Amino acid sequence: MEAMRIDDTNSVEQEKFLETAVKTVKAEAFEMKRSLDKSKRMDALKHASIMLAELRTGLLTPKYYYRLYIDVVNELNHLESFLLDELEKEKKEESIAELYEHVQYAGTIIPRMYLMITVGVVYMKLMPQMRAELLNDLVEMSRGVQHPLRGLFLRHYLLQVTKSLLPDAAEGVEPAIPGSGTVRDTIDFIKLNFSEMNKLWVRQQHQGPSKEREKRERERMELRILVGTNLVRLSQLEHLTQEVYEKEVLPSILEQVVSCRDPISQEYLMECVIQVFADEFHLATLNEFLASCKELAQEVHIKNVLIALIDRLSLYVSNAVGSNIREEIQLFEIFSAQAEGLIQSRSDMPIEDIVSLHTALVSLAVKCYGEKLAYANTVFLSLANNLKDKQVEGIDMYSHAGKELIRVLRVPVDEYKDVLRVALLTDYPRAMLPLNYRGRCTASAFILQNLIDNETGLKSTDDIDAVCSLIECLLSDQPDQPEDAHDSEEFADELNLIASMIHLIKAEDRDVQFLLLNGLRKRLGAGGKWRIRKTLPPIIFSIYELALNYQQSDGDENWDMKVRKMFVCAMGTIGALITTGEMTQLPLNLYLEGAIVANRIKFSENAMVVYEFISKALSVLEDEIADSRERLSALALVTNSVLKVDCLASENWEPLVGQIILAGSKMFKKADQVRTLCSAASLYWKGKVAESEGELRNGNKVTEILKKSAKVAAQCMEPLVQQQLFVHLLNQYYYFYEDGCTVISPDVLSELISRTRDAAIQLEPSREADDIDQHLQHTLQHIRNTKDKYPELAEKLQI
Amino acid sequence: MSSAATQRLTSKRQTLDEAYAPPANFLEIEVVNPITHGVGKMRYTDYEIRMRTNLPVFKQKESNVRRRYSDFEWLRGELERDSKIVVPSLPGKSLKRQLPFRSDDGIFEEEFIENRRKGLEQFINKVAGHPLAQNERSLHIFLQETTIDRNYVPGKIRSA
Numbered sequence: 001m002e003a004m005r006i007d008d009t010n011s012v013e014q015e016k017f018l019e020t021a022v023k024t025v026k027a028e029a030f031e032m033k034r035s036l037d038k039s040k041r042m043d044a045l046k047h048a049s050i051m052l053a054e055l056r057t058g059l060l061t062p063k064y065y066y067r068l069y070i071d072v073v074n075e076l077n078h079l080e081s082f083l084l085d086e087l088e089k090e091k092k093e094e095s096i097a098e099l100y101e102h103v104q105y106a107g108t109i110i111p112r113m114y115l116m117i118t119v120g121v122v123y124m125k126l127m128p129q130m131r132a133e134l135l136n137d138l139v140e141m142s143r144g145v146q147h148p149l150r151g152l153f154l155r156h157y158l159l160q161v162t163k164s165l166l167p168d169a170a171e172g173v174e175p176a177i178p179g180s181g182t183v184r185d186t187i188d189f190i191k192l193n194f195s196e197m198n199k200l201w202v203r204q205q206h207q208g209p210s211k212e213r214e215k216r217e218r219e220r221m222e223l224r225i226l227v228g229t230n231l232v233r234l235s236q237l238e239h240l241t242q243e244v245y246e247k248e249v250l251p252s253i254l255e256q257v258v259s260c261r262d263p264i265s266q267e268y269l270m271e272c273v274i275q276v277f278a279d280e281f282h283l284a285t286l287n288e289f290l291a292s293c294k295e296l297a298q299e300v301h302i303k304n305v306l307i308a309l310i311d312r313l314s315l316y317v318s319n320a321v322g323s324n325i326r327e328e329i330q331l332f333e334i335f336s337a338q339a340e341g342l343i344q345s346r347s348d349m350p351i352e353d354i355v356s357l358h359t360a361l362v363s364l365a366v367k368c369y370g371e372k373l374a375y376a377n378t379v380f381l382s383l384a385n386n387l388k389d390k391q392v393e394g395i396d397m398y399s400h401a402g403k404e405l406i407r408v409l410r411v412p413v414d415e416y417k418d419v420l421r422v423a424l425l426t427d428y429p430r431a432m433l434p435l436n437y438r439g440r441c442t443a444s445a446f447i448l449q450n451l452i453d454n455e456t457g458l459k460s461t462d463d464i465d466a467v468c469s470l471i472e473c474l475l476s477d478q479p480d481q482p483e484d485a486h487d488s489e490e491f492a493d494e495l496n497l498i499a500s501m502i503h504l505i506k507a508e509d510r511d512v513q514f515l516l517l518n519g520l521r522k523r524l525g526a527g528g529k530w531r532i533r534k535t536l537p538p539i540i541f542s543i544y545e546l547a548l549n550y551q552q553s554d555g556d557e558n559w560d561m562k563v564r565k566m567f568v569c570a571m572g573t574i575g576a577l578i579t580t581g582e583m584t585q586l587p588l589n590l591y592l593e594g595a596i597v598a599n600r601i602k603f604s605e606n607a608m609v610v611y612e613f614i615s616k617a618l619s620v621l622e623d624e625i626a627d628s629r630e631r632l633s634a635l636a637l638v639t640n641s642v643l644k645v646d647c648l649a650s651e652n653w654e655p656l657v658g659q660i661i662l663a664g665s666k667m668f669k670k671a672d673q674v675r676t677l678c679s680a681a682s683l684y685w686k687g688k689v690a691e692s693e694g695e696l697r698n699g700n701k702v703t704e705i706l707k708k709s710a711k712v713a714a715q716c717m718e719p720l721v722q723q724q725l726f727v728h729l730l731n732q733y734y735y736f737y738e739d740g741c742t743v744i745s746p747d748v749l750s751e752l753i754s755r756t757r758d759a760a761i762q763l764e765p766s767r768e769a770d771d772i773d774q775h776l777q778h779t780l781q782h783i784r785n786t787k788d789k790y791p792e793l794a795e796k797l798q799i
Numbered sequence: 800m801s802s803a804a805t806q807r808l809t810s811k812r813q814t815l816d817e818a819y820a821p822p823a824n825f826l827e828i829e830v831v832n833p834i835t836h837g838v839g840k841m842r843y844t845d846y847e848i849r850m851r852t853n854l855p856v857f858k859q860k861e862s863n864v865r866r867r868y869s870d871f872e873w874l875r876g877e878l879e880r881d882s883k884i885v886v887p888s889l890p891g892k893s894l895k896r897q898l899p900f901r902s903d904d905g906i907f908e909e910e911f912i913e914n915r916r917k918g919l920e921q922f923i924n925k926v927a928g929h930p931l932a933q934n935e936r937s938l939h940i941f942l943q944e945t946t947i948d949r950n951y952v953p954g955k956i957r958s959a
Contacts, residue, residue, distance in 0.1 A: 104805045137807070199818045206822050209829075210851065259815040 010061075017059045021068050025051050029075040036082050045103060045115065048079055052111035055150065062149060062219045069153050073160075076118050080161070083122045096123050109144045113154055116141060121161045131167055132181030135189045138162075143196065148204035149223075155197050156226045159190075159233060166190075170239045183239040187249060194230035195256050198269070201227050202262040220264055227265075228272045235276040245281050246288075254292040263299035270296070270305040279316040282309065283329055290338050294345070302342060303353045310335050310360040318367045331368065332375050336361055336382070343386055351392055351401040358383040359408040366415045376412055377425045383408065384430035394480065397439035405435055409443045419451040423466035437473065437480045441494055444471040448497040457506040464520055467501070474498060476527050486530035495534035498524070502538045510550060511562070517542050518569055525576055533581045536573050540590050543570045544597045551601055563603040570594050571612065584624040588634055591617035592641040599645040607690060610645050611652045614638065618659050628668050632676065635663055639679050646688035653689045661705065670716045674725045677709040678732045685736060699743035702736055720768055723759045727776050730756060734783060737790075746793040753780070753797065826852040828927055828942070830920035833912045834865075843867050844912055846919065850942050856933050856956060862943045868892075870947060871919055874926075877937035881953050884932055887925045890918025 028051035035043035055072055057065070087096050100119050106112035120138050124131045138158055145151040166189070167181030175182055204220055205213070234240060234249060250273070257269045270293070274282065282289070289309070293302055313331060339357045343349060358379050365375035395402045409432060412422050422428060432443050447470050458464055468475060474494050485491055502520065507513040517539055524535040547566045556562070571594070577587045595613035598606045621634045639660055648656070657680065664676030684701035688694070706729065713725040730752045737744045756776055763769040787794040832847040845867040852860060871889055878886045896905040905911075926932050927942065934955045940947055 101802060101805060140807070195818070202819055203822075206825070209827060211829075255815070260819045262819070 014061060014064045017057070018064045018067060021054045021057060021060070022071055024054050025068070025071050025075065029078075032075065032079065033082075036079070039086075041083075041086075041099075042102075044079070045106075048076070048115060049106050049111040051075060052114045053108060055114070055153070056108065056110045062222050065149060065153065069157075072114075073157060076114065076157075080118050080121055083119065084125055087122060087126055093127070096126055099123075110150060110154070113142055113145060114157065117154075117158050117161060121165065124162075124165050128177045129179035131165060132179055132185040135162065135166075135181070135185060139189050139192050139196075142193075146200070148200040148207060151200040152197055152204075152223055152226050155193055155200075156229065159193065159229050162189075163233070166233065166237075168238050171241075171244070183237055183244075186237060187234070187240070187244070190230050190234050191249070191252055194227070194253070197227045197230060198256050198260060198265060202260045202265050205262065205264075217264060224264075224268045228268065228276075231269070231272050231276050235278070242281055242284055245277070246285050250277075250281075250285050250288060254288065258292055258295045261297055263297045266296045267300045267302075267305065270300075271308050274305070274308045274312055279313065282313060283316075286329065286331075286334060290334070293338070294341070298346065301353070302346075303349070303357045306335070306338060306342065307356060307360040310364050314360075314364040314368050332361075332365055332372075335364060336379065340382060351387070351390060351395070352399075352404045354386050354390070355383065355401055355404040355408055358386075359404065359411060362408055362411045363415075366412050370415075373421075373424050377427050380425055380431040381427035384427060384433070387431075387434045392434050394436040395434050395439060396436055397442055402435060402439055405431070406439065406443060410446060413447055413450050417450065417454050419447055419454075419456055419470065420463055420466055422447065423470055429469055429472065432473075437478050437482065437485070438490070440473040440478075441490065444474045445490075445494050445497055447471060448474075448494075448501055451504065452497065452500045456504060458501075458504050458516065459507050460512070461516060461519055464505070464516055468523060471498075475523055476531070491530070492534070495531060498535050499538045502535075502542055505542065510546060513546055514543070514562070514566060514569075517546065521569065521573055525573070525580075529580055529582060532576060533583060533586075536577055536581070537586060537590065540570050540573050540594075543573075544593065547597055547601060560604045563601060564605050564609065567594060567598055567609045567613075571616070574616075578620065578624065584620055585630065585634070588617045588620045588625075589637065591620065592637055595641055596644050599647050607647045607649060607652065610647055611656065614641060614645075614656055615659075617641070618656070618663070621663060628672060631663075631667065632672050635660065635676050636679060639676075639683065642683055643686055647690055649690045653687070657683050657687070665708075665712075670712050671721055671725060673712045674709045674716075674728065677705055677712070678728065681705040681709075681732065681736075685739070685741070697741070699736070699741040702741055703743045703748075706732060706736075719759065719763060720766075720772065723756065723763060723769075724772050724775075726752065726756050726759065727772060727779060730776075731779055734779070737793075738786065746790070746796040749793060750796045753783075821853070824854060826850075826854055826928060828920070828923050830916050830923065833916055835907050835912075842907065844907065844915075846916060848923065848942065850927075854933065857939070857943065859943050864942065864945060866941065866947075868915070868919075870941065871922065873947065873949065874937055874941045875922075877953065878926065878932060878935060881937065882932050882935050884926075884929050887922055889922055890915050 028047045032044045032047035032051065035041070035047060051072060054068060055065075057068070060068060083099070087099075096119075100116070100123050103115035103119050104112060106115055117138055120134050124134050142151070142155055142158060145154050166186040167175070167183060168186060169175040169180075169182045171182050171184045173182070201220065201223060204223075205216055208216060231253070240249065253269070253273060257266050260266065273289070293305060296302060296305075317331060339361055343354055343357065361379045362376055365372070365379055369375045392401070395405060397403065397406055409428075412425060412428070413419065416422055432440050435443065448467075451467065458467065474497075502517075505513065505516050505520070507516055521536070521539045524539065525532060527535060543566050547563060550559070550563055550566075552559075570590075574587045574590045574594070577583045577590070581587075591613045595610045595617070598609040598613065617638055621631060621638065625631050625634055642653075642656060642660065660683070661677065661680045664680050665673055667673045667676055681702045684696055684698040684705070687696050689696065710726075710729055713722060713729060716722040716725060730749070733744055733749055733752060737749060760769075760773050760776060763772070783793075783797070784799050787797075787799055827850070829849045830846050831849060833844050835842065835844045837843060845865045848862075848864050848866050850857075850862045868889075875886055875889055878884065893906055893911070896908075896911065898905075923942075927938060932938055934957070936951065936954045936956055939956055940951060
């Protein structure tokens with residue numbers, strides 16, 4: 001708060017200072033132009049001089065000084081073009097020389113230098129043969145201003161207005177106009193201007209009290225571009241050859257950078273060099289540049305410099321143009337040695353910086369040397385070792401270091417788009433270890449996601465092992481895993497990814513496919529209660545799918561044994577879901593699904609397998625399912641499954657059905673007993689056994705069971721429920737009657753109808769009673785509709 | 800190119816070390832942290848004088864002492880007597896504020912102390928920045944000795 005208030009009052013004050021200065025600039029500029037129009041050149045220069053004196057102010061901060069400077073430069077541009085016009089018309093050599101001489105008499109240095117530059121530019125434009133000499137004179141004379149802020153802006157003005165005048169003719173060849181200079185003159189001019197500006201910029205840190213150091217550093221950062229413009233100019237020279245850059249320009253830049261010992265300047269200028277000069281130049285001077293990096297101040301974030309260079313060159317080299325350069329220059333070796341040296345020499349380097357250096361190296365290795373996996377692997381090894389040396393562990397993925405670590409781990413995954421290739425980087429998993437549990441899981445999850453997105457098929461045990469080595473933390477409980485890890489959304493998402501991965505197992509051979517599924521089952525089986533609940537079911541489904549593909553023996557003499565083994569495997573896996581996974585419904589469904597699948601495959605032991613699976617399902621029902629609603633639906637499922645199988649011999653079929661009936665009659669609620677018995681009755685009608693063709697159609701058994709359920713229904717005390725059950729029974733009876741069950745006599749039906757009709761009248765009116773009555777009416781209507789088919793019944797019922 | 804009046808002179812080029820060397824005449828004095836001690840007639844305020852310099856004439860490159868207004872008066876008197884410089888004046892004594900029966904705290908009002916602090920800071924920077932004052936023993940005692948020995952032997956300090 002306090003700081004802000006001070007800043008605000010400062011800016012109010014600054015605005016006021018600026019306003020006063022700008023007012024003078026405007027007034028004097030106006031007078032200057034008036035004098036120019038009246039051809040009073042000397043008066044004009046006098047006003048320009050007063051205007052320029054405003055730039056001598058010590059009151060403005062760099063930001064506000066810049067605004068004043070812009071206004072002044074605008075007016076100087078006007079002066080320049082006016083003078084150029086006038087003097088061009090006069091065509092007199094002496095007048096421009098005189099003018100240049102004249103402005104040197106200005107009383108104070110700031111107006112004098114600005115005017116010299118402005119007039120000097122006119123001079124150079126009128127007389128190109130004077131260019132080299134004048135440039136040199138101006139850059140030398142500017143030394144007169146040693147105040148950092150004023151000097152920097154003055155020299156920036158010099159750079160700006162001479163931009164189009166800098167000689168750029170090839171060196172060693174006499175230029176068309178003698179004296180107009182070559183690229184050599186420009187290089188000398190900028191070199192001097194650059195070193196002077198850097199000196200002023202560095203010196204700025206000593207201006208003012210030391211408690212305002214931070215503020216000054218901010219201000220210096222705002223001014224850095226002024227210094228950098230020198231390097232930009234150099235890089236724009238057409239005739240700056242690689243040789244001159246290598247032998248002279250870069251060494252002299254680096255000399256200034258290293259000697260100034262100022263971290264702000266060093267870091268900016270090194271990055272600036274990387275930014276502005278051509279890739280070829282960098283490649284040619286790599287060693288010199290990197291050697292200078294080592295000499296920079298400890299406070300310089302050298303990793304930024306190195307990363308900028310690596311990124312720039314890897315982009316260049318990975319493009320086709322630079323492809324043979326890869327062989328010529330051992331870029332990777334050079335950079336990895338540099339990075340390692342840097343990390344060793346700076347023991348206080350933050351973890352995130354160490355990691356981000358490696359990120360740049362991995363990018364270089366992966367993008368430029370894709371075929372050399374050993375390169376990328378070395379980087380991960382060195383990263384792992386460096387982090388181990390620093391004894392960092394449990395890194396949070398949202399910390400700076402954690403984010404950076406996740407980033408480096410992503411590089412090969414995203415670049416290769418092939419997880420199996422990533423897995424060849426044997427030291428990659430070690431670089432994951434410093435992350436905490438959640439971080440490692442996140443890394444594993446994006447690896448799996450990549451596998452799924454790219455539909456990378458897993459074809460061998462090696463493939464599976466490879467993937468598993470990358471997702472270790474998702475497969476089993478980890479020592480640093482929080483107690484409630486399984487409660488998180490991420491945990492569930494990650495298990496879904498594993499489930500999707502299972503569908504990527506696509507061996508070319510069915511036997512291998514089973515081997516893979518079984519192998520993975522063993523790994524996943526060790527995942528503990530929470531994991532196996534989600535990971536084992538897809539394994540079981542995959543096994544069923546595989547078994548169905550195994551319909552024929554295709555001459556394989558071990559076929560029977562192999563198919564049987566699959567079901568044994570599936571059964572064991574379902575067992576794990578019950579015992580370890582503490583599940584009931586899903587295993588029951590999986591047993592029944594297995595029975596139906598086995599029934600469809602004609603291997604020699606399919607009947608045995610079907611029996612086993614259904615009986616296991618019934619055991620689950622008996623032992624594990626207590627809730628009556630769940631029991632009811634489970635029993636319905638078992639009944640339906642038994643209806644679908646046809647390979648069981650009666651000796652096996654009977655006990656299963658007997659068990660279903662027993663379970664039905666043991667239901668807690670009478671109503672449930674009636675319903676389950678009714679559906680069990682259909683087993684004796686629609687069910688099939690191995691010995692006989694077609695459905696059983698055992699009418700005696702059907703009526704026996706229906707009678708038994710009628711007895712139970714009669715015991716029901718609630719009139720509403722009882723009526724409901726009897727209407728249900730009537731429907732059942734009539735269904736079997738219609739289907740040709742001759743054991744059912746019209747008497748039974750007529751008795752049921754009259755019973756339900758009588759009961760209907762006695763029911764107290766209610767919504768439920770209405771519904772039941774409607775059901776009854778529909779049933780009766782149906783019987784009436786079909787009366788023609790059953791004359792005996794029609795007569796009995798008198799309809 | 801130019802006439803005799805504007806003739807260019809050749810000057811000695813700066814070396815890199817010279818160009819980038821920190822200034823050789825660094826001197827910074829802050830007057831901060833005013834504390835009021837004692838009660839009644841014994842009540843007074845003193846200030847922390849923090850000095851940092853790289854001038855060779857000063858024995859310590861960094862020093863911290865506490866001084867009260869009367870100490871400044873002493874220094875001013877010594878310099879007036881011994882040095883040749885025109886010694887700047889101190890912020891006013893404000894005798895009016897020291898009269899009894901005031902509704903406020905007189906010379907111990909926060910605002911007054913702050914204004915005085917600024918004045919003293921200005922004074923000591925002006926004095927210590929002057930080359931002719933820099934070798935007065937009294938200035939060195941004032942800036943760098945924990946207590947002022949008013950019976951010292953006045954004299955000059957020769958630069959090391």
